[in-house]
Amino acid sequence: MTISRADVAHLGRLARLELTDDELDHYSTQLDVILQAVARISEVAADDIPPTSHPVPMENVFRPDVVVPGVDRDEVFAAAPAHEDDRFRVPRILDEE
């Protein structure tokens, strides 16, 4: 298993990272090394072993359905990169056409 520069570029797009050329070179090499180091896990884990996603199995945990104060709206907007009226202001989300 090797990871190419193109693979890293693709992963960068999926993860919304505008990677530089240097980073593409660097990460493709390093990811190969890391994946080789972790590949040994395939030696042990057989089909009949169930996966563990979480150390403490729990189901349907809900807090009591009571109204509690939320965070302060002004404080939230004060910490936002841009806002307008009572909304976050974001760049355009649709193409021009």
Next chain:
Amino acid sequence: MDLTRLSAYELADALDKREVSAVEVTQAHLDRMTAVDPKVHAFLHRTDAAALAQATSVDERRASGAALSRLAGVPIAVKDNLAMRGEPTTCGSRILEGWRPPYDATVVARLRARDLVIVGKTNMDEFAMGSSTEHSAYGQTRNPWDLDRIPGGSGGGSAAAVASFQAPLAIGSDTGGSIRQPAAVTGTVGVKPTYGGVSRYGLVALASSLDQVGPVARSVLDTALLHEAIAGHDPRDSTSINAPVPDVVGAATRADVRGLRIGIVTQLSGDGYQAGVSQRFAEALEHLQHLGAEIVEVSCPSFEYALGAYYLILPSEASSNLARFDGMRFGLRAGDNGDNSVEQVMSLTREAGFGAEVKRRIILGTYALSSGYYDAYYGQAQKVRTLIVRDFAAAFEQVDVLVSPTAPTTAFRLGEKLDDPIAMYLNDVATIPVNLAGIGSMSLPAGLAPEDGLPVGFQIMAPPMADDRLYLVGAALEAALRDQWGHLLIEEAPAL
């Protein structure tokens, strides 16, 4: 009397007897921060004004005869990945530079409710990814024992703050050893409680199935007092355990290992461990045996695969958790020039805001979760996790606690492993199995390695929700070593 040399327990006692005021105690620690933190750089932000206001309030209420919590007026440092309302919370990342959370993490709220005095936020590897605190975007923290060496990570700031007597207590978070390994290399005590034992609400998530908040201090009893103050069920954290908190303070006071069965994990010793680390570990076992514990060796064969499983599960969960940093609602936004689309702005923001190690792990996690590779990597790692849980369960049928060195080596030099991810990851080989299984674990000082004079950590691991056993064994060992040395190990740290 130098108030910064006292333990939290002693400070609480002196405050209770009104021998000192909370303002005096707080000011002494703020002065100490001014004097030594330019050398150590344990703190990213100081909260002087809020700290002194809190201390004044404690003194006023004490004077009026109000009932106060045991640790009221005792200073504490908080890792910078816990939200503190109105104060900077950066997680050591540029992407959160200048962000002030509009809410408190539950742990921070509990500290406030119990009147502990928060003096500042501590440095860390960016988003807690690292074992040296060198991956912070705001400069490295230095080890108080040797300023050219790492303080461990990711919680190097919390450990270094406590080790350099800038605060008697600190809060850390531990995903693969980020409380315990810094404790080991700085000669302090750190505990990762059982998963769910302390609320994660307001802890900026790294890997949600592994992350756990916990206490850092200079002695086992102080650690227990802080553990007790922050633990317990929180309806705001759905993974929080709804059960009584184990009596950790009682256990730290009892400090009795007579009749206890202690298991050495075969796979967490020997090759790859520094000679002086192994030597101090063996001597600590002799102490415990002398105190009446029975020492046996236990094999946990799947632990060999823990590091591999961890470095797939952690990046996978992290790549998902860090998707929230998109430059839209909080933190940094880059490239918003009116022409770029929202996706371009997100990509430019994340590229500008995240450091090298964070990007490395996001890419790795994205790969491990992507279609076609999920079963081979993430799925397989989850099966290994099952094997590790089973190994622990089988081991705890034979013994009451398991032990190992906390880290394979003492503190390494700054820069030594910075661009070698695998070498950096290997530091966590002994601490990671605990996180995968969700059990509790402590690191406490076992002495100085003869070859370099640097602290060695002794790790104790207990079954789920039996965190009190960590304190029972830790306090017994600490007392024996204190008798041998005439003081706690931290007393030997350089004055700075």
